[in-house]
Amino acid sequence: MKITAPISRVEEADVLAAAGADELYCGVVPEDWVDRFGTAGVSRRVFANLRSYAELREAVRRAHDGGARISLALNAQHYDEAQIEALADLAARFEDMGGDAVIVGDAAALAVLGAKGLALGIHVSSIATCRSAESAGFFADLGATRVVFPRHVTVAEMAAVAAAEPLLEYEAFVLNDGCVFDEGACLTLHLPGKLGGPICLDRYDYAYVRTDGRDLDPDERRRAERNEAAYESWLWYRFGCGFSVTADGLPYGPCGLCALAAMAEGGVGHVKIAGREAATERKRRSVEFVREAIGVLDSQGRDALFDYATNRRGEPERCATGFMCYYPEVLPPIPGSTASASPARPAPERRGRGA
Amino acid sequence: MTDAPAIAVTVTTPGNLAALPSAPVLGEALAALGWRRLETFGCEGRRVERLHIGSEYCERLIPAPAELETAVTEAGRLGAALTLTTPMAGDAALARLRRLLPLLPEGSEVVANDWGVLRLLARDFPALVARAGRMLCRMVKDPRLPSETWGRLYPHGLGASPFVTLLGRFGVRGVEMDVAPFARAEDFAHTGLPVALHVPYGSSVKGRICRPGSLHQEGARKFAPGHGCRLECLDYVGEMRRHGAAGLHTFQRGNTIFYRHSKAMEETAAAAVAAGSIDRLVFSGDWNENHRADQPG
Numbered sequence: 001m002k003i004t005a006p007i008s009r010v011e012e013a014d015v016l017a018a019a020g021a022d023e024l025y026c027g028v029v030p031e032d033w034v035d036r037f038g039t040a041g042v043s044r045r046v047f048a049n050l051r052s053y054a055e056l057r058e059a060v061r062r063a064h065d066g067g068a069r070i071s072l073a074l075n076a077q078h079y080d081e082a083q084i085e086a087l088a089d090l091a092a093r094f095e096d097m098g099g100d101a102v103i104v105g106d107a108a109a110l111a112v113l114g115a116k117g118l119a120l121g122i123h124v125s126s127i128a129t130c131r132s133a134e135s136a137g138f139f140a141d142l143g144a145t146r147v148v149f150p151r152h153v154t155v156a157e158m159a160a161v162a163a164a165e166p167l168l169e170y171e172a173f174v175l176n177d178g179c180v181f182d183e184g185a186c187l188t189l190h191l192p193g194k195l196g197g198p199i200c201l202d203r204y205d206y207a208y209v210r211t212d213g214r215d216l217d218p219d220e221r222r223r224a225e226r227n228e229a230a231y232e233s234w235l236w237y238r239f240g241c242g243f244s245v246t247a248d249g250l251p252y253g254p255c256g257l258c259a260l261a262a263m264a265e266g267g268v269g270h271v272k273i274a275g276r277e278a279a280t281e282r283k284r285r286s287v288e289f290v291r292e293a294i295g296v297l298d299s300q301g302r303d304a305l306f307d308y309a310t311n312r313r314g315e316p317e318r319c320a321t322g323f324m325c326y327y328p329e330v331l332p333p334i335p336g337s338t339a340s341a342s343p344a345r346p347a348p349e350r351r352g353r354g355a
Numbered sequence: 356m357t358d359a360p361a362i363a364v365t366v367t368t369p370g371n372l373a374a375l376p377s378a379p380v381l382g383e384a385l386a387a388l389g390w391r392r393l394e395t396f397g398c399e400g401r402r403v404e405r406l407h408i409g410s411e412y413c414e415r416l417i418p419a420p421a422e423l424e425t426a427v428t429e430a431g432r433l434g435a436a437l438t439l440t441t442p443m444a445g446d447a448a449l450a451r452l453r454r455l456l457p458l459l460p461e462g463s464e465v466v467a468n469d470w471g472v473l474r475l476l477a478r479d480f481p482a483l484v485a486r487a488g489r490m491l492c493r494m495v496k497d498p499r500l501p502s503e504t505w506g507r508l509y510p511h512g513l514g515a516s517p518f519v520t521l522l523g524r525f526g527v528r529g530v531e532m533d534v535a536p537f538a539r540a541e542d543f544a545h546t547g548l549p550v551a552l553h554v555p556y557g558s559s560v561k562g563r564i565c566r567p568g569s570l571h572q573e574g575a576r577k578f579a580p581g582h583g584c585r586l587e588c589l590d591y592v593g594e595m596r597r598h599g600a601a602g603l604h605t606f607q608r609g610n611t612i613f614y615r616h617s618k619a620m621e622e623t624a625a626a627a628v629a630a631g632s633i634d635r636l637v638f639s640g641d642w643n644e645n646h647r648a649d650q651p652g
Binding site for chain 2: 038039040041046076077078079080081083084106107108109111112128129130131132133134135136137138139141151152153154157160161164179180181182185186187188189191195196199200202203204205206207208209210211212223224227230231234321322323325327328329331
């Protein structure tokens with residue numbers, strides 16, 4: 001099982017490769033792109049990108065020196081025609097630098113890059129929302145070499161896709177950064193915090209109303225209140241328990257460490273640590289956490305992995321809620337746990353904005 | 356003078372077709388589906404030529420075979436052509452579609468919102484007419500955008516030749532679009548394919564996790580990938596009020612957040628229609644907000 005980890009500064013290539021990352025991924029916003037298009041939207045993330053071709057070249061060198069491969073994210077939701085041409089030029093330049101793969105979210109851009117015959121892997125970004133064998137076949141036909149599954153796909157669903165399209169590589173989320181919606185179907189922007197941040201964390205009051213115009217009856221009202229309380233709790237878990245870490249720096253959810261064994265058996269050979277925008281130390285500890293979990297799986301097996309993954313942070317009750325999981329379906333019922341009731345977030349911490 | 360756009364109405368629950376009179380005009384159809392007030396761009400008296408059945412957003416709203424057979428029969432009674440609308444799909448949903456698509460009369464349309472569905476259509480069902488749905492025709496549609504500048508951060512590529520070429524490879528005959536915040540009439544003019552414009556709502560973001568769909572789930576089954584539901588989306592709408600900040604009128608239906616067009620957006624749509632850029636106007640029928648309770652009196 002290979003670990004893929006994000007960098008946003010060239011120095012992080014050294015740090016994360018040394019921590020155990022097998023592959024790195026990054027974005028870049030070259031000055032000529034900004035000059036030409038007046039936007040930093042080369043990839044899905046406007047921030048946390050390398051700032052020049054020189055930095056990109058240096059990141060490639062450092063990654064390879066550290067024994068890691070490196071991929072370039074070109075994964076905005078969509079591009080206009082001139083941008084797709086510029087994207088192809090950027091990919092060719094990355095190939096010349098010795099880069100290993102590009103990560104692409106827009107099908108039209110992927111088709112163009114696939115037709116170029118570049119000596120680069122082409123990874124279907126999670127932005128492309130590929131979650132069926134038919135969709136994987138579609139992207140394979142265009143030249144894709146790997147599918148990064150979107151969030152909110154079960155391990156069984158991944159395994160079915162991998163079995164049906166065995167020539168592709170598969171990658172799945174394993175740590176950090178949740179999405180409330182499907183990232184590939186999110187046509188909103190992560191606005192600056194003062195303008196509301198991501199829409200899933202914005203300041204909306206939410207109320208259920210019936211489509212037939214009747215008022216909610218008391219049972220419906222109680223059920224709605226319970227659902228909203230659980231939703232608030234789920235959001236808190238979804239965004240890393242308020243973006244918090246343990247005393248020794250391990251990140252809280254979203255997490256899929258318990259599912260490593262099932263993913264490996266299902267044909268998922270690469271696991272992704274999300275969070276290009278995170279601090280270097282959080283990224284480093286994330287890589288070390290996943291590396292250690294893989295080591296436990298390899299040396300001691302599935303049961304030991306489960307014990308490790310749920311206890312390593314010292315708060316197994318958070319894992320037991322299922323709300324911290326990318327793949328809650330692999331979570332076995334824990335005797336005496338409260339997992340059958342609506343999980344409550346355990347602390348009076350406020351969830352943050354700007355995920 | 357340009358051709359007037361065709362008129363279509365969406366119906367998510369096929370059983371609601373029974374409420375429509377034969378050969379309905381738009382005003383009659385919308386009234387039968389519960390609407391009391393809606394901008395119709397002067398098309399109130401126009402015949403409804405097409406019905407869009409199904410859902411663009413959720414696998415669980417794909418009609419059952421019996422429902423689709425009923426819809427085919429009802430469309431015949433109403434004198435309207437049929438379009439089956441399909442959502443983003445995993446393997447389970449694709450398996451259901453494989454059983455469903457043979458039930459459609461030859462020449463029926465299918466709106467695909469998933470590349471896998473499009474591939475399936477092109478390969479196995481060439482007698483059906485494919486259109487690319489709103490989930491494939493991506494553009495920034497954030498109902499909170501404070502200015503046009505934000506919308507230009509990521510320009511859409513519906514008119515880009517690689518996109519049009521890709522759709523052409525899969526036999527796509529038209530695209531479906533929303534009026535995005537700060538859209539201009541000319542945004543609809545250069546797509547390279549006939550445009551179906553949805554009114555009066557645009558969709559901003561869709562999830563697989565469903566907030567109202569978790570109402571009857573407990574514990575870790577709430578908000579989990581592939582969780583079950585009782586189709587709560589048919590009974591409830593989530594009203595969303597953004598306090599302390601501007602934005603379009605917004606609500607959640609099922610797993611999707613929608614915005615209602617502002618007056619300015621209605622004017623943009625009208626200008627695009629007048630310019631002949633719109634091939635079809637698709638009115639939201641039974642998939643709407645709480646329009647009954649929202650009425651005065």
